[in-house]
Amino acid sequence: MSNERRAIVHSSKPELAHAVAERFLNKVPQIIAEFDEATIVLTGGTMGQAVLDAINSSPKRDAVDWSRVNFWWGDERWLPARDGERNDVQARAALLDHVAVDPERVHSFAASDSGLGLDDAAAAYSHELAQHSTRFGTYPHFDIVFLGVGPDGHIASLFPEREGIRETERTVIAVRNSPKPPDERLSLTLPVLNSSVRIWAVVAGSDKASALGLTLAGASYNEVPAAGLEGRRKTLFFVDSEAAAQVPDSLIDPGQFWTSADSTDEH
């Protein structure tokens, strides 16, 4: 199957969040029907949370058998377990606390008050991934990886011109001196993110236009980490019109400027 990579443009941030939520709510039941479970990697950041909020407010929310959904995170901020800036705390507040998830299927990174050091926390998550790996792998099969993209092109906690973005052996890294606060973070590495069947990057705002343009024009991933994204089947950049300002026309989905009513299309 060919690997597709393209941008799907929505007119505003709320439209964008709503459309991605609807797509998710159509896709996940199909995945569960076929494989008996669905495995999702969540992201931090404003659009990641906006999508979870939109999923939570959708009338289709309760049509999903949430007890069959496995949740992992692409990255985490190294903060205490209850800190409101943690990605998992935000995701729980936006969605996971409102649906009947199976707690054993929700895989948070360790917190800074867990008693583990940062490197041990990275090793622990790596171990947890391996425990749920497919037959030959060191991490699970992922159906959908959600990501945000920073103004510098970072994804998860993989930043431009840092070692982490070039890591190919480890599945999880500890990040220190992060350009985006907090200073310390944990992140899946690019090969793990790219192992997903689908990558859905959700990107909004004019401050992301340059990074997104470079990403889709094929910049080096060392300089623009998002340019290294390549899911096994589809790599979709769901964007608002401000973020799309520098994307070459040929890479914009022909159904561009979809309204939410059009977004039930399934790929």
Ligand SMILES: O=C(O)[C@H](O)[C@@H](O)[C@H](O)[C@H](O)COP(=O)(O)O
């Ligand atoms: O923990 C985090 O901060 C992230 O996972 C990070 O990679 C984020 O997704 C981007 O920085 C985009 O964030 P915004 O959507 O808030 O710009």
